[in-house]
Amino acid sequence: xxxxxxxxxxxxxxxxxxxxxxxxxxAVFFVSQLGSxxxxxxxxxxxxxxxxxxxxxxxxxxxxxxMRTALSSLAQGIWYEDFTTYPVGFVKHITLSEEEMDEIExxxxxxxxxxxxxxxxxxxxxxxxxxxENSYVPYVAEPKEGLAYEDFLRKMExxxxxxGPGSDFTEERMKASAKLPMDYEGAMEAYRDLVEKDxxxxxxxxxxxxxxxxxxxxxxxxxxxxxxxRDKRAQMQDLIFARKASSFAIITSRYAAxxxxxxxxxxxxxxxxVVECVTFTKGSKIALDYLAFLKYDLGxxxxxxxxxTALGLFLTEITESALAVLVQGIWWFAAISLGVDKLHGxxxxxxxxxxxxxxxxxxxxxxxxxxxxxxxxxxxxxxxALTAVTILIYEKKRKGHLRRRGKILxxxxxxxxx
Amino acid sequence: xxxxxxxxxLDKFYGQKKALSDVSLTIEEGMFGLLGxxxxxxxxxxxxxxxxxxxxxxxxxxxxxPVENASEIRKITGYLPQDFSMxxxxxxxxxxxxxxxxSGLTKAERKQxxxxxxxxxxxxxxxxTKVKALxxxxxxxLGIAQAILHNPxxxxxxxxxxxxxxxxxxxxxxxxxxxxxxxxxxxxxxIVGDIEATCEKIAVLDEGKILFQGxxxxxxxLVEGKVYKAEISRHELDAVKERFLVTSILAxxxxxxxxxxxxxxxxxxxxxxxPGVEDAYMYLMQGRGDLLxx
Numbered sequence: 001x002x003x004x005x006x007x008x009x010x011x012x013x014x015x016x017x018x019x020x021x022x023x024x025x026x027a028v029f030f031v032s033q034l035g036s037x038x039x040x041x042x043x044x045x046x047x048x049x050x051x052x053x054x055x056x057x058x059x060x061x062x063x064x065x066x067m068r069t070a071l072s073s074l075a076q077g078i079w080y081e082d083f084t085t086y087p088v089g090f091v092k093h094i095t096l097s098e099e100e101m102d103e104i105e106x107x108x109x110x111x112x113x114x115x116x117x118x119x120x121x122x123x124x125x126x127x128x129x130x131x132x133e134n135s136y137v138p139y140v141a142e143p144k145e146g147l148a149y150e151d152f153l154r155k156m157e158x159x160x161x162x163x164g165p166g167s168d169f170t171e172e173r174m175k176a177s178a179k180l181p182m183d184y185e186g187a188m189e190a191y192r193d194l195v196e197k198d199x200x201x202x203x204x205x206x207x208x209x210x211x212x213x214x215x216x217x218x219x220x221x222x223x224x225x226x227x228x229x230r231d232k233r234a235q236m237q238d239l240i241f242a243r244k245a246s247s248f249a250i251i252t253s254r255y256a257a258x259x260x261x262x263x264x265x266x267x268x269x270x271x272x273x274v275v276e277c278v279t280f281t282k283g284s285k286i287a288l289d290y291l292a293f294l295k296y297d298l299g300x301x302x303x304x305x306x307x308x309t310a311l312g313l314f315l316t317e318i319t320e321s322a323l324a325v326l327v328q329g330i331w332w333f334a335a336i337s338l339g340v341d342k343l344h345g346x347x348x349x350x351x352x353x354x355x356x357x358x359x360x361x362x363x364x365x366x367x368x369x370x371x372x373x374x375x376x377x378x379x380x381x382x383x384x385a386l387t388a389v390t391i392l393i394y395e396k397k398r399k400g401h402l403r404r405r406g407k408i409l410x411x412x413x414x415x416x417x418x
Numbered sequence: 419x420x421x422x423x424x425x426x427x428l429d430k431f432y433g434q435k436k437a438l439s440d441v442s443l444t445i446e447e448g449m450f451g452l453l454g455x456x457x458x459x460x461x462x463x464x465x466x467x468x469x470x471x472x473x474x475x476x477x478x479x480x481x482x483x484p485v486e487n488a489s490e491i492r493k494i495t496g497y498l499p500q501d502f503s504m505x506x507x508x509x510x511x512x513x514x515x516x517x518x519x520x521s522g523l524t525k526a527e528r529k530q531x532x533x534x535x536x537x538x539x540x541x542x543x544x545x546x547t548k549v550k551a552l553x554x555x556x557x558x559x560l561g562i563a564q565a566i567l568h569n570p571x572x573x574x575x576x577x578x579x580x581x582x583x584x585x586x587x588x589x590x591x592x593x594x595x596x597x598x599x600x601x602x603x604x605x606x607x608x609i610v611g612d613i614e615a616t617c618e619k620i621a622v623l624d625e626g627k628i629l630f631q632g633x634x635x636x637x638x639x640l641v642e643g644k645v646y647k648a649e650i651s652r653h654e655l656d657a658v659k660e661r662f663l664v665t666s667i668l669a670x671x672x673x674x675x676x677x678x679x680x681x682x683x684x685x686x687x688x689x690x691x692x693p694g695v696e697d698a699y700m701y702l703m704q705g706r707g708d709l710l711x712x
Contacts, residue, residue, distance in 0.1 A: 004519045012516075015507065235503035242468045242497040243520035244568070246489065250520070399488070400471035 002249050009257030018226040022219050023265045029215045030269050037204055037273055040359055041280040042194060045187035050130065051137045055187035056360045057179030063149045066178035070156060071112050071141040073168055073177070075119040078108055086340055087166035100162050107155045113144045138181070172341060193362035199289025200281060203359035204273040205296040206345070210356045212266060216304045217335055217353045220262055221328040224312025227254060232320055237397070247395040251313070255387055258309050259302070266305075267297050300372075303379040304352060310386035317393050318402065348372040352379065421447050421481055421571045421602055423467065429475030430462050430626075437462045438626045441476070449598045451617030452606040453699060459626040460606035461500060464576045467604065468497040480572055493522075496565035500576040502557060506550035510541055513549055514564060521568040535563040539593060555586030562593060573603045579612050591616045614695040622702050629702045634695060641679060641693040641701045648688035649675050658684075665700045
């Protein structure tokens with residue numbers, strides 16, 4: 001019976017509008033946030049090349065380096081009139097008023113001695129001398145002679161206030177951004193890790209999981225809540241409750257069908273990075289891990305989909321309302337916010353949405369791997385527990401308990417009123 | 419195992435309110451009617467039988483199986499709820515197929531039974547019609563088809579004719595009688611005509627208690643010789659209604675033809691007539707002889 005029910009439930013999901021909205025949002029998110037990885041694909045670094053920036057950077061704690069990095073970013077933001085923040089993990093382009101821009105330009109002048117126009121000329125000159133089409137050499141703005149680190153921090157705090165939450169000019173973010181350019185040895189190590197330990201595709205699939213984990217931390221709850229509420233809306237509950245099928249078979253077949261239907265487009269999309277890796281490495285001797293997408297989809301993303309769906313089932317079944325969407329929305333917001341300063345990967349903790357926003361940093365992944373495994377197992381167990389409780393609630397409802405509608409409840413109400 | 423429902427001293431509460439009180443019924447093969455006004459407890463009995471509500475006291479056995487054994491009971495009962503509905507975007511066939519799977523039918527069984535049942539309820543030309551496009555009567559017929567999909571020994575039908583036009587109501591009643599050939603069909607309703615036309619045995623329920631249990635003939639026997647018919651003027655009607663239980667009024671110009679219940683001839687010009695189920699039902703509902711003033 002389970003298999004037959006599962007097939008029927010898959011059909012129900014496939015015919016629901018909310019599922020196709022899920023697929024569209026997933027696809028749009030993939031294209032807009034990740035898109036083609038061609039420009040990210042790494043080649044073996046060559047000794048003496050102008051820059052190894054694409055292979056990552058090395059962390060620096062030097063105050064002068066912190067100031068140079070932040071001021072470079074500030075100068076470019078002013079010149080290109082392009083400031084971005086990450087208030088909840090998503091990029092947000094900030095449009096400043098004339099007064100705000102004047103104030104920020106004043107801060108640039110006080111910290112670097114450069115006006116907006118002077119910064120523009122400096123940036124243009126730098127990129128003329130270091131043609132970015134050949135290799136990328138990052139622009140560096142030097143701090144003004146005698147600029148004290150504390151004074152710099154105060155001024156950047158003001159910039160942060162103007163730009164709003166999630167700006168790059170908080171002390172924490174500036175320290176995290178202050179990195180030294182990668183040297184050849186470091187670049188070679190990152191590349192070797194990608195090729196030898198990650199089978200090349202692994203690094204890009206981690207990046208895929210990083211992005212898709214964000215959207216899969218919220219979308220499945222809509223599909224789950226809608227499926228349960230459909231029974232209530234169509235007044236199907238009594239018809240189904242009175243049937244032979246066990247509560248276990250009904251709930252697990254629904255759950256399994258939703259998981260399969262929601263993971264199917266994820267798996268299709270995850271083939272895109274694999275295909276791009278195959279195309280890019282054609283003719284090379286790199287041994288690609290063709291099946292890495294299965295490991296990452298099922299190991300990294302499936303637990304997220306499982307727990308979000310299970311929470312949706314549980315809360316919707318017990319409340320017969322869309323409360324699950326609100327609860328999941330809060331959890332999702334918290335998870336995204338907690339992950340903002342852990343984008344580089346390796347610090348997975350117990351976050352619902354583990355972050356690894358780079359195709360490199362294999363060493364970080366390896367160091368955090370055990371924690372990541374614990375994290376994912378925890379969410380699978382939580383999902384199973386929530387599903388088990390949902391089955392118990394469903395069984396109770398089949399015997400007339402916990403019902404929130406119908407003639408019987410009206411009787412209860414009349415009694416209460418009396 | 420004999421097809422039989424045995425209800426002994428059944429009690430059911432909603433919070434503090436007693437919905438069923440010491441209900442005892444024995445129901446055997448054929449059509450059985452549960453008659454009572456809204457809120458009498460008919461739906462509660464139906465739901466207890468369909469395992470959708472748990473009882474608090476007494477015992478209920480269906481074909482010898484205690485109702486607590488819900489999984490076994492569900493195999494032998496079919497249920498048509500009062501507010502029957504289906505997923506609106508499913509076609510008639512898809513809806514039947516889905517419920518067939520939930521009833522544990524194999525693919526072959528579904529393929530064989532669904533067309534047969536749709537033909538039985540005269541929906542054979544509506545396989546692909548969406549449920550939302552069906553009329554009220556067609557929906558009820560689909561409801562019957564889904565309820566007997568797994569060929570249950572017991573069919574529980576809760577107020578099935580409410581909202582149907584007279585033609586559909588007659589068609590539906592006939593359908594129920596055909597189905598009742600080899601099983602128990604329990605029909606709950608507050609429409610006396612439904613019972614009169616279909617059921618041989620009935621129970622009358624009020625405020626959670628059984629007022630009457632027996633055959634229609636036995637029910638009629640309660641008011642034998644107590645039903646009178648008279649033509650009176652409209653001005654006299656209020657005075658008559660104050661003294662007697664009037665069960666029907668038919669306007670005839672300035673006069674009205676009334677049926678009333680009385681222990682003996684109520685006034686001159688009133689003649690005894692054949693009792694109907696409605697008369698007997700009203701007699702029971704109004705506290706039997708108490709209101710039959712002389």
